[in-house]
Structure formats: structure tokens, C-alpha cells
Amino acid sequence: xxxxxTETTEAETPGQLASAxxxxxxxxxxxxxxxxxxxxxxxxxxxxxxxxxxxVVCGPSGSGKSTLIRCINRLEEHQExxxxxxxxxxxxxxxxxxxxxxxxxxxxxxxxxxxxxxxLENLTLAPIWVxxxxxxxANEAAMAYLERVKIPxxxxxxxxxxxxxxxxxxxxxxxLCMNPKIMLFDEPTSALDPEMIKEVLEVMxxxxxxxxxxxxxxxxxxxxxxVADRVIFMDFGEIIEMNEPHQFFxxxxxxxxxxxxSQILHN
Amino acid sequence: MADVxxxxxxxxxxxxxxxxxxxxxxxxxxxxxxxxxxxxxLYIVYFAVSGVWAWGITNAVWEAENRRVCxxxxxxxxxxxxxxxxxxxxxxxxxxWFDSFIVGRYPRGxxxxxxxxxxxxxxxxxxxxxxxxxxxxxxxxxxxxxxxxLGFYLFAGGEKGLFLQVMMSLAIVVLIGxxxxxxxxxxxxxxxxxxxxxxxxxxxxxxxKQRNTxxxxxxAAFALAFWAQMDWALVSVEWNLWGGLFLTLVISGIGxxxxxxxxxxxxxxxxxQLPVIRILCTGFIExxxxxxxITILFMATTMFPLFLPEGFTLNKxxxxxxxxxLFNACYMAEVVRAGLQAIPRGQYEAAMAMGLGYWKMxxxxxxxxxxKFMIPNIVGNFIGLLKDTTLVSIIGLFDILNxxxxxxxxxxxxxxxxxxxxxxxxxxxxxxxxxxxxxxxLEETLGGGTxx
Numbered sequence: 001x002x003x004x005x006t007e008t009t010e011a012e013t014p015g016q017l018a019s020a021x022x023x024x025x026x027x028x029x030x031x032x033x034x035x036x037x038x039x040x041x042x043x044x045x046x047x048x049x050x051x052x053x054x055x056v057v058c059g060p061s062g063s064g065k066s067t068l069i070r071c072i073n074r075l076e077e078h079q080e081x082x083x084x085x086x087x088x089x090x091x092x093x094x095x096x097x098x099x100x101x102x103x104x105x106x107x108x109x110x111x112x113x114x115x116x117x118x119x120l121e122n123l124t125l126a127p128i129w130v131x132x133x134x135x136x137x138a139n140e141a142a143m144a145y146l147e148r149v150k151i152p153x154x155x156x157x158x159x160x161x162x163x164x165x166x167x168x169x170x171x172x173x174x175x176l177c178m179n180p181k182i183m184l185f186d187e188p189t190s191a192l193d194p195e196m197i198k199e200v201l202e203v204m205x206x207x208x209x210x211x212x213x214x215x216x217x218x219x220x221x222x223x224x225x226x227v228a229d230r231v232i233f234m235d236f237g238e239i240i241e242m243n244e245p246h247q248f249f250x251x252x253x254x255x256x257x258x259x260x261x262s263q264i265l266h267n
Numbered sequence: 268m269a270d271v272x273x274x275x276x277x278x279x280x281x282x283x284x285x286x287x288x289x290x291x292x293x294x295x296x297x298x299x300x301x302x303x304x305x306x307x308x309l310y311i312v313y314f315a316v317s318g319v320w321a322w323g324i325t326n327a328v329w330e331a332e333n334r335r336v337c338x339x340x341x342x343x344x345x346x347x348x349x350x351x352x353x354x355x356x357x358x359x360x361x362x363x364w365f366d367s368f369i370v371g372r373y374p375r376g377x378x379x380x381x382x383x384x385x386x387x388x389x390x391x392x393x394x395x396x397x398x399x400x401x402x403x404x405x406x407x408x409x410x411x412x413x414x415x416x417l418g419f420y421l422f423a424g425g426e427k428g429l430f431l432q433v434m435m436s437l438a439i440v441v442l443i444g445x446x447x448x449x450x451x452x453x454x455x456x457x458x459x460x461x462x463x464x465x466x467x468x469x470x471x472x473x474x475x476k477q478r479n480t481x482x483x484x485x486x487a488a489f490a491l492a493f494w495a496q497m498d499w500a501l502v503s504v505e506w507n508l509w510g511g512l513f514l515t516l517v518i519s520g521i522g523x524x525x526x527x528x529x530x531x532x533x534x535x536x537x538x539x540q541l542p543v544i545r546i547l548c549t550g551f552i553e554x555x556x557x558x559x560x561i562t563i564l565f566m567a568t569t570m571f572p573l574f575l576p577e578g579f580t581l582n583k584x585x586x587x588x589x590x591x592x593l594f595n596a597c598y599m600a601e602v603v604r605a606g607l608q609a610i611p612r613g614q615y616e617a618a619m620a621m622g623l624g625y626w627k628m629x630x631x632x633x634x635x636x637x638x639k640f641m642i643p644n645i646v647g648n649f650i651g652l653l654k655d656t657t658l659v660s661i662i663g664l665f666d667i668l669n670x671x672x673x674x675x676x677x678x679x680x681x682x683x684x685x686x687x688x689x690x691x692x693x694x695x696x697x698x699x700x701x702x703x704x705x706x707x708x709l710e711e712t713l714g715g716g717t718x719x
Contacts, residue, residue: 075616102622112617116636125631126621134474178621 024051026182026213027072032081034067041067042078043237049215051181054208056224056245057217059234060260065217068234069184072215073104086181102130105175109187111167113159119146119170120155123177131178138177145173149203165196169203176207183207185216219264225249233257323689326355333679334360360680361690367673368690371510371665377424377502381513384421388414391442394449401458406445411524413438422517425503436493440485506584510665512694518588518666519653525592526652527645530599535629537604548600555597561658563590568662587659595652602644606637639713646706650699667691 027049034042041064049055057065070076071083074090074097083090085100114122123142127133133141146152149169151162159167168188175183185204189197201223208214208227218224224231224245231248233241233256241248241257252258295305326344328337337357345353361368370381391410394400416434420427427435448459455462463484464477509517536548555563567590568583575581610633618628638645660669671687674680 073620075620098622098624101620104620106617106620108613108617110611110613112611112613114614114617114632114636116639126623129627129631130622174621 025049026051026086027215028082028084029072030082030084032071032078032083034071034076034078034080041237042071045081045239047232047239047242049213052211052213054212054214054227054229055216055232056228056230057215057232057234058219058221058224058260058264059240063234064237065234066186067237069106069186069215069217072182072184073101073106075106098130102126102178103181105178105180105183107168107171107175107183107185107188109190111159111164111171111191113167113171113174115159118156118158119151119162122159122170123174126174127177142173142177145176146170148176148206149173150199163196164192165199168192168196168200172200172203172207182213182215185214185218187217187219189218189220221249221264233260235260322354323356326353327358328355329358329362331357331359334681334683356686356689357680357683358686360674360683361686364670364674364677364680364687365690367511368667368670368687368694369511370513371670372508373510373513374502374504374508377504380421380424380501380504384418387417387421387442390446394445394452397449397453399456400449400452401456401461402448406449409438409441409445411528413441415521415524417442420501422509423504423506424501432493432496435496436489439492439496440488443488444485506582509584510667511670512667514659514664515653515656515666518584518591518659519649519656521588522591522595522652522656523649526595526599526648529592529596530601530603531634533596533600534603534607537600538607552597552600555594556601560591560594560655561661563594564658564662566590583662584664587662587664591652591656591659595648598648598651599645602641602648603637605644606641607633609640610637639710642706642710642713646702646709650702653699653702654695667694 025048027047029045029047032042032045033040045068057068059065067076071078071090072085074083078090086103088096088100090097090100113119114125117125120139120142123145124135124138127138127141128135143152143155146155149172151166151169154162154166154170159170162170172188188204189200192200197220201220204214204216204223205227216223216228228245230242231245232239233248233252233254235256241252241254243253248257249261252261296302326341328340331337331340334357337355337359341353341355345351366375366378370378373381388410391414392406394406395403400406413434416431417438420431420435444459451457451459451462457465460477460481463481467480533548533552536544537552539545539548564587567586571586571589572581614632614636615628618632623631657666657668660666660672665673668691671691672684674687675682675684677683
């Protein structure tokens with residue numbers, strides 16, 4: 001199943017794409033290409049993601065997985081093709097950009113919490129300054145999310161005083177505080193010790209059960225099997241294979257997928 | 268850490284519980300060579316200190332009409348003690364000139380204005396250092412942007428235009444509000460607006476109504492202050508009468524207040540994505556950094572007027588201040604740039620991913636972290652700035668260095684060089700050392716909770 005699910009044709013303009021793609025398509029990538037200098041990092045990516053879908057992206061390092069999801073909130077700029085997020089086309093329009101970013105939560109490999117702010121301040125900063133929510137309300141909401149990631153007692157500590165797993169859970173809660181429509185995870189467990197990976201994955205599984213649209217770049221195949229609606233395998237900047245997890249793991253189509261899976265599942 | 272469970276076999280580190288005697292033995296007299304070196308060093312220290320002590324304290328003359336009398340007194344003492352000659356400091360000259368060191372040729376009858384100005388500045392800034400005070404950042408901002416107007420009128424006096432009157436009234440209201448805010452902060456930990464709102468019993472009313480009430484009170488206070496200051500009339504003191512430590516502090520104070528914000532703007536410009544802004548800022552920084560301050564000062568006073576329209580003259584003090592500000596902003600820009608580069612990319616990305624715009628990202632996330640890294644360098648630059656300010660004596664301003672040198676030109680104290688310079692060095696040392704100590708304190712308090 002090398003075909004992608006995009007059903008649009010190249011003749012259509014981005015605006016028509018958004019309306020034609022019906023209300024439940026929330027992310028649409030249409031012939032997206034990107035280069036880092038001479039290096040062709042994303043090659044003709046076509047992808048459409050519907051509301052509430054959970055996508056896991058895997059592939060060897062340097063395959064363009066991170067770049068792909070970083071393009072969705074425009075931490076990286078793509079050079080060709082269209083990316084439409086929640087009906088808004090990503091381009092150089094700045095106002096548009098901040099709106100999209102506030103609706104797309106992102107969790108990083110290295111947490112990227114703000115070390116000069118307490119956990120609670122980390123969580124309330126964007127709601128207060130971007131959403132203009134009163135401080136007391138923001139605090140309340142933040143405590144509810146800390147409750148959900150099971151670390152309300154750490155609210156007044158600084159990020160440097162927490163373990164890696166706790167920091168990543170704070171980072172997830174921080175993204176959720178903005179009530180995002182989409183959550184992007186860029187290898188959220190790669191920088192963690194094994195015993196901490198579990199606590200973070202539990203939070204992510206719980207989040208998936210609420211119907212959040214999630215795109216997760218990860219090597220945690222167990223997570224992919226239990227949670228994902230679709231698994232995407234990328235290599236050399238291309239989407240090699242995309243399928244639902246049972247088919248993907250038990251009946252991979254491409255040789256490269258088979259090789260990758262044999263390597264990753266045997267250790 | 269109280270919750271650390273000690274594993275079996277744990278034992279404390281093998282520290283030596285030393286007394287001062289053990290410390291001496293270990294550090295100063297451990298071998299016979301060390302013992303010799305210790306005594307040698309002690310002798311050198313004694314030799315240096317005893318000479319200075321005799322000159323500055325035991326042999327010094329504290330009261331005399333002029334330098335001749337100082338010498339006579341010393342000769343008399345030498346005879347009494349049966350030695351050929353005694354050298355001693357003639358502090359009498361320094362004492363009679365001390366006011367001039369501090370304020371230069373400022374009219375003595377008006378000196379209270381400088382004292383009051385200094386006192387108001389201290390009162391203004393004290394809340395920054397008090398625990399429990401809210402909204403300290405506004406205290407800092409108002410010190411930089413409002414106090415100068417009040418200070419300017421106090422120091423310069425004369426006619427006051429409408430703009431100056433408005434800014435002065437604003438400064439007075441903010442000063443009083445700031446002091447009350449500090450008072451309530453220390454007593455109850457609440458801010459002044461919160462106290463006022465509670466005092467009016469407006470807890471339940473809407474944010475908007477509360478804000479309007481506060482604005483109305485502020486406007487009333489402003490009107491009152493404006494009405495009160497209309498009658499004030501201070502005698503004009505021309506800038507060329509300003510001098511001494513006062514002038515040094517005015518120039519370096521304005522330089523310090525301007526250098527950091529100017530440096531931040533230039534550093535952000537240098538890292539800008541827009542090529543025009545980047546090239547302009549880089550060029551500006553490199554030009555000013557590549558030219559010695561003294562050259563810039565000469566250029567400012569001789570060449571700057573050539574670019575001004577006919578009949579429009581700036582006084583020399585303003586030109587010097589502009590030159591000092593620009594020069595130091597460029598140095599500060601490089602300090603800020605270094606600080607910005609120390610912030611990991613992930614911090615920018617996380618801030619951007621949340622939808623924070625450029626200014627909010629810089630103001631809330633990047634700058635607070637970067638400034639913390641920069642404190643030692645910033646304060647180092649401030650100290651350098653304060654000391655560099657003495658260069659203005661070369662272009663004919665009567666700053667402290669010129670006043671120190673002027674003593675030896677004064678007829679009664681002709682040739683008195685050493686003593687005034689020692690006093691000047693001591694004054695600079697006190698100010699600079701205090702700044703450096705304060706920077707260490709800032710580093711420790713700001714670094715405390717947020718260590719990575």
C-alpha cells in the first residue's frame with residue numbers, strides 16, 4: 001500500500017483543497033518538498049489526516065520524520081507544495097502562523113521547558129499571553145492538566161528540579177493548556193531512561209483515548225501497535241509505506257520497511 | 268536532601284576538622300621553604316603598609332590653612348622627634364576642596380538640590396531591594412524613564428517648558444505611588460492598586476470598573492502634582508558649572524541607563540532576519556567599537572555641530588552624554604549577543620510553537636534567561652563605563668578627575684597632587700567595588716532556583 005490517501009488532484013488551488021477536503025480533514029499535505037541546502041529532505045509528501053486520527057511516524061534517523069512534523073507548525077519552512085492545517089494554508093503570512101501555532105501543540109525530544117519559570121508558570125505563560133485568559137483561570141486550568149499528567153505536587157518547582165519523565169509530562173501538560181486541536185510529538189521518549197518512558201507513554205495513551213488528533217514520531221513500536229490508527233514509515237525523505245498497525249507490522253509491503261522492522265523489533 | 272536513603276557502607280567524607288592552628292600549619296608553614304616565604308611575604312606587606320600608614324595617618328596633617336603651613340607643622344614635628352625629615356599627607360587641602368570634588372563649581376548655596384536629587388533617586392530605587400514588594404520591574408522602568416526629568420529640573424533649574432512640567436508631575440506621582448507601593452509590599456505583600464481597591468471595598472466589581480477607578484485616582488493625583496509644581500522656581504544653574512563626582516555620576520548614570528536597552532536593541536538588530544536592519548546594526552556596532560572613546564568624544568564635540576542646522580546648538584554636556592551612550596550601547600550589544608547565543612535553540616522553538624510572537628518570545632522567554640548569564644559582563648561594562656567617564660576631563664568638562672587636578676593649581680595648595688588623587692582612587696574604589704559585590708549578589712539570588 002504505497003498509495004497515500006490523498007484524493008485530490010494537482011489542478012485544484014489550495015483554497016479549494018481546504019473546502020473540498022471536507023470538515024473532518026484537519027491536516028493536508030499536498031506534494032510537499034523541502035531541501036536543506038542541497039539535501040532533499042522531504043520528497044513529494046502527500047498526506048491527509050482527519051480529526052481525531054492518531055498517526056505514528058517511524059523510520060531510520062535522517063529520514064525526515066522530525067522535519068515532516070516540524071513543517072506542520074512551520075518550525076521548518078517547506079519550499080514546494082501546500083500544507084493546510086485546520087483550513088489555514090501555511091505561508092509567509094505571520095498572523096496566520098501564530099494562530100496555527102497556538103492550535104497545534106508540540107512536544108520536543110529535549111522537553112524545552114523554560115528553566116527560569118516554575119512548572120505552573122510554564123503552563124500558564126501561553127494561555128495568559130497568547131489566549132489572554134485571566135491569570136486565575138489559567139492557573140486553575142493548568143492545575144487540572146497537571147492533575148491529569150499526575151504531578152500536581154510539582155507545580156511550584158522549577159523544571160531543573162524534576163526528573164526527565166516528569167519534565168516531559170510537564171511539557172505535554174504545557175501544550176494541552178492551549179487547548180490545541182492537534183498534538184505533535186517529536187520523539188518524546190528518546191531522551192529518557194527506560195523506567196521513565198513508561199510514565200510518559202501512559203500519559204500519551206490516556207491523551208489518545210480522549211480523541212485528540214496526534215502525530216507521534218517515535219520508535220516505541222508497542223505504542224504504535226496499541227494506539228495508532230495509521231503507521232507511516234519514512235526513509236530518504238519519502239513516505240515508503242502507510243497502513244493500519246496490524247497490517248503494517250504483520251504484513252509489511254516494502255523491502256525497506258521489512259528491513260527496518262526486523263532491525264528495530266529484534267533489539 | 269532529607270529523603271535520600273543511605274545505602275549500607277555509607278560513610279562521611281574524610282575531612283580534616285582543622286582548627287585555625289592546623290590551617291596555619293597546613294597552608295603557611297608546611298615546609299621550611301614555605302615558612303621562609305611566609306615570613307618574607309609578611310615583611311614585604313609590613314614594609315608597604317607601614318610606609319603608607321605613616322604617610323597617610325600618623326604623620327598626616329589634618330588642619331592647616333595652606334600647604335606651606337602643612338610643611339611647617341611637619342618640620343616642627345620632625346624637630347620634636349629628633350629626625351631630619353618627616354613625610355606626611357596634607358589632608359587639610361583635600362578637606363577644604365572636598366565639596367568641589369563632589370559637585371565641582373556648582374553654586375554652594377544650591378548644593379541642597381544635588382543632595383535632594385540623590386536622596387530622591389535612592390528613595391525611588393529602594394523598593395527594588397525590599398522583600399515582598401510587587402511589580403519591581405515597573406520600579407526599574409520608572410527609575411530609568413521618569414526620574415531623569417525630575418533630576419534634570421532639580422539640577423538645572425530655570426525655565427520649565429510644558430513638556431518638562433508634565434513629565435515632572437508624572438514623576439512626582441509615580442515616586443509617591445512607588446513609595447506607598449513599597450511600604451504596603453513590605454507590610455502585607457500586596458501591591459498599591461490591590462490595597463486601594465480593597466480600601467474602597469470594590470472587591471466584587473468588574474476588572475474594568477476597578478481599572479477606571481484607579482485611572483481616575485491617578486489622574487487626580489497628577490492634576491494635584493501639576494498644580495503644586497507650577498509655583499516651584501529654581502535658579503538656573505548652567506551646565507558648565509556642573510562638575511566633580513556629581514558630573515561623573517550624571518554622565519555615567521545616563522550612560523548606564525541607556526547602554527543596556529540600547530545594547531539589547533542593537534543586539535536584536537544584529538541577529539535580525541531582515542538584511543537591512545542587520546547590516547545597519549552590525550555596521551554601527553563595529554564602527555563605534557573600533558574607535559577609541561576619546562576620539563569619539565572629540566568628534567562629538569567638534570564635528571557633531573557641523574551636521575546640525577544653522578543656529579541650532581547643543582551644549583557640550585549633551586554631546587558628550589550622547590557619545591558615551593552610543594559607545595557603551597555598542598559594547599553592551601556584544602555582551603547581549605553573547606548572552607543570546609548561550610540560549611539553546613529549543614527555547615526559541617518551544618516559544619514559537621506556543622504561538623508567542625517575536626517580541627513576547629524575546630521579552631518573556633529569551634531575555635530573562637540571557638540577562639542572567641550576562642550579569643557579570645554587564646556589571647563589568649558598567650564599571651568600565653564609570654571609569655572611562657574620566658576621559659571627559661580631556662575635552663574640558665570639570666568632572667572629578669579635573670577637580671582633583673585643579674587642587675594643585677589653587678594658590679594656597681599649589682603642588683598638592685598625591686592627596687587628592689588618593690581620595691579620588693578611594694572614591695572610585697568604593698563605587699566600583701560596591702557594584703561588583705552587588706553583581707555577585709544578583710548572580711547568586713537570580714541563579715538560585717533556576718539552575719539547569
